[in-house]
Amino acid sequence: MFITLEGIEGSGKTTQIQAIARWLTAAGRDCLTTREPGGTSIGGQIRSVLLHPDNSDLAPAAELLLYVADRVQHLETVVRPALAAGKVVVCDRYFDATLVYQGYARGLDKDMIRRLHHLACKGMTPDLTLLLDLEPEAGLARAWRRIDSDTAHVMESRFEKEKLLFHQRVRAGYLDLARREPRRFAIIDAALDPQAVTAQIETVLKANFQQRSGGTD
Numbered sequence: 001m002f003i004t005l006e007g008i009e010g011s012g013k014t015t016q017i018q019a020i021a022r023w024l025t026a027a028g029r030d031c032l033t034t035r036e037p038g039g040t041s042i043g044g045q046i047r048s049v050l051l052h053p054d055n056s057d058l059a060p061a062a063e064l065l066l067y068v069a070d071r072v073q074h075l076e077t078v079v080r081p082a083l084a085a086g087k088v089v090v091c092d093r094y095f096d097a098t099l100v101y102q103g104y105a106r107g108l109d110k111d112m113i114r115r116l117h118h119l120a121c122k123g124m125t126p127d128l129t130l131l132l133d134l135e136p137e138a139g140l141a142r143a144w145r146r147i148d149s150d151t152a153h154v155m156e157s158r159f160e161k162e163k164l165l166f167h168q169r170v171r172a173g174y175l176d177l178a179r180r181e182p183r184r185f186a187i188i189d190a191a192l193d194p195q196a197v198t199a200q201i202e203t204v205l206k207a208n209f210q211q212r213s214g215g216t217d
């Protein structure tokens with residue numbers, strides 16, 4: 001099973017992915033947590049190009065292709081082998097982020113992005129996507145607190161430096177995708193405290209696993 005986490009900057013994905021891994025392990029599932037960009041060592045190098053604040057002149061199409069390159073490497077060497085071994089793969093961001101950031105927010109053609117995904121990644125789609133939703137003002141305030149307290153995060157702040165309007169487009173894009181695919185997406189209220197967010201996620205996971213096992217689990 002392939003689960004993805006999505007959300008704006010500061011939506012709490014990093015905290016929640018750890019809670020998800022603990023929940024899955026306690027439920028007896030073999031799980032692998034990973035992320036995009038940067039889920040492989042080559043992806044880590046691509047990530048530093050993509051997120052470095054000095055790279056503000058990166059052309060939108062080059063940005064798109066770097067995310068796709070990271071994803072191809074990640075799918076082939078990490079995600080597909082883990083799924084084939086029967087693991088639950090939980091990934092911090094995936095293709096929906098490309099549609100939302102490069103399509104809805106950056107303005108690249110969304111159908112072209114979808115075609116590229118089919119071409120490069122065989123259209124690989126998650127089984128479940130958890131969307132951690134909150135107001136961009138609140139998310140950005142959290143993200144900047146983290147950047148200001150840790151120099152490592154400064155080197156990855158290219159997207160946080162985007163204007164509020166960009167982040168509002170990202171949020172609206174995610175909500176639009178969730179509305180179009182309500183069976184795959186679960187919208188989680190990420191404005192609550194971390195424990196309350198975890199509780200919502202656990203309810204979704206429980207229901208999802210029960211449904212998949214025909215209600216006998």
Ligand code: TMP
Nearest residue numbers: 036037067093094095097098101102159
């Ligand atoms: P994160 O690891 O903190 O989520 O940062 C990754 C950044 O990259 C985040 O700002 C969203 C952005 N991103 C895209 O623009 N397109 C993509 O396809 C992905 C996976 C991430």
